[in-house]
Amino acid sequence: MTDAAIATPIEPKRARGRPRKTVDERDDGNRRPELLKAAALLFRRQGFAATTTRDIAAAAGMQSGSPFYHFKSKHALLYAVMEEGMHSALARQAAAIEVSARDSKANTPQVQLRCLVRAHFDVLHGPGSDFIPVMLYEHRSLLVRQRTALAQLQVQYESAWSPALEALHASGQLRAPVKLARLLILGALSWSVQWFDRKKGASLDELADAACALFVNPCGTDQELRSNFARSPTD
Amino acid sequence: MTDAAIATPIEPKRARGRPRKTVDERDDGNRRPELLKAAALLFRRQGFAATTTRDIAAAAGMQSGSPFYHFKSKHALLYAVMEEGMHSALARQAAAIEVSARDSKANTPQVQLRCLVRAHFDVLHGPGSDFIPVMLYEHRSLLVRQRTALAQLQVQYESAWSPALEALHASGQLRAPVKLARLLILGALSWSVQWFDRKKGASLDELADAACALFVNPCGTDQELRSNFARSPTD
DNA sequence: CCTACCGATCGGTAGG
């Protein structure tokens, strides 16, 4: 707690210069991130079961046994990829929400949804975007306890959509039940992993526009337009 | 073309009584369908790479080498599952389209879409519904030539959605570009494989209702309501 | 469709 920490080499974490091993994070020159990145790429392209730990080792420039110095099993590697993906996704989502909240004037539910959609496409297709697709498509390869551990983060990610969806539903701009709407919307976006190609076709912004146009009904019952609707023949 | 076909045993296919082997379809008591069904179930639950041909043999009540009497390789088994799934899906889709077309009075684009959506949910979650999910989630496990062969059937299945979507777009009831809308909609439906549970929650009909409510905008520009919108402040 | 089997590969480890 004092300046002594500066002089003594017992600082618990993140010593400058060449990194030191800890019990928690033995990092040895920090090849761990490279392994994770290689694993994410290969798991995404080939699937978990079809990827060998030797493939991953080679992609990271190591020998066949070396990944097991960093991860105690192939399953631990899979879990680490997904966990890292979720933390990164949550961070990106939080940033998107904060940005839309900053401009309180334009912070309508439509804008909030659009930001969430755009952030989700970024997570799926932006740079370094192999981690979350692995989580989406290799969920069944996890061990049971790993699945339950991840579930928390997933619930957190999905919950962030609720306020905007509830508001849109209340104003009649989202016509499906909120819970089903969230499942269908997230599915529509996530499925883009199967067909989206960054190099051709629409941009991520155009994609987000199309998705919002598809889901959000502009003539909600709360709009000024509503008065034109309210007087139905049954009045 | 004449009655002769009834009397003579040279009818090319589907002889009554115990089935006969052909070069094309050696069926030997017809255990092939059982193998396909077992393979579909296991491929869906565990994935292609994580399922062994021994698993499949055991599930069909055979010994480990026997699947290779019916299929020349594990990949051929995978392809057969997907091909069967697509043919079944196309048949169900055609039936749904025919039903909606029969009642020409109520055959609006909305009704057409609703029928397609409902048929798709049936394909994904109805009885014997392991084949199409395998096709959706094990696409990358196919060999290249298998993938190109399946592509024809998939294009056919997806094309059937175009007329309804085009009509809805033209009337302003579908606000996203048709091509992107089809991809997003099919994705939203197909993703339900990940979360839908037949034993709890919504029924397939409720699901179809929610999906249509989400995608289709009831106040299109062609509706009678349109006249209320057309006079925007810029007029 | 079964029996018996082969060659190859794979996750993981010991020991340094």
Added chain:
DNA sequence: CCTACCGATCGGTAGG
């Protein structure tokens, strides 16, 4: 993090 290796498993086949 490498070397050398083990035990188990897997897709596929011959021969009946």
